[in-house]
Amino acid sequence: MTVLLILLIIAVLIGFYLMGTYNKLVRMRNGAEEAFKSINVYLKQRYDLIPNLVNTIKGYTQYESGTLEKIVELRSRAMSAGGKDGGAAELELSGALKTVFALAENYPDLKANQEFLNLQTTLTGLEEGIQRARRYYNASARDMNNAVEVFPSNLIAGPFGFHRMEYFEVDEAETQNVKVQF
Numbered sequence: 001m002t003v004l005l006i007l008l009i010i011a012v013l014i015g016f017y018l019m020g021t022y023n024k025l026v027r028m029r030n031g032a033e034e035a036f037k038s039i040n041v042y043l044k045q046r047y048d049l050i051p052n053l054v055n056t057i058k059g060y061t062q063y064e065s066g067t068l069e070k071i072v073e074l075r076s077r078a079m080s081a082g083g084k085d086g087g088a089a090e091l092e093l094s095g096a097l098k099t100v101f102a103l104a105e106n107y108p109d110l111k112a113n114q115e116f117l118n119l120q121t122t123l124t125g126l127e128e129g130i131q132r133a134r135r136y137y138n139a140s141a142r143d144m145n146n147a148v149e150v151f152p153s154n155l156i157a158g159p160f161g162f163h164r165m166e167y168f169e170v171d172e173a174e175t176q177n178v179k180v181q182f
Helices: 002-058 065-081 084-106 107-111 114-149 153-157
Strands: none
Touching: 002 065, 002 114, 002 153, 065 084, 065 107, 107 153, 114 153
């Protein structure tokens, strides 16, 4: 009777451990997915802001239309790429936006224009938010990957279909400074 009771207690404890670990993995996966979705919220805000920025600059710059057209094209490409596959397109777009702010140096009236300054401030805030969201997603993905790979939670993760999550990565070539040429 005592042995049976001990085995029953051990089985219940194992059951609670399995349940707790499974629930932890679900919460971590959901948290990482939510973190990735928050990146998309910032990107959507940036996509919505870019046409306003381009139109404001068009009023001040005549011969820079090639740069502005490139930004519009990169915005469209980044929007259609979406998800984790859109990382490269997003980085190109970020570089092009840096070029726009460099253009403002050549146009004192544009630099002083309140609408441009507001758009620039908003876009800068969005870019910082995107970077924070990417870092948060990568931390969530790291935590999930650790939980999926370490013993003993890996014994539960595999059979229940929990897998490693990809990091939001940047290629080395894409981290170089943007070259602005006039």
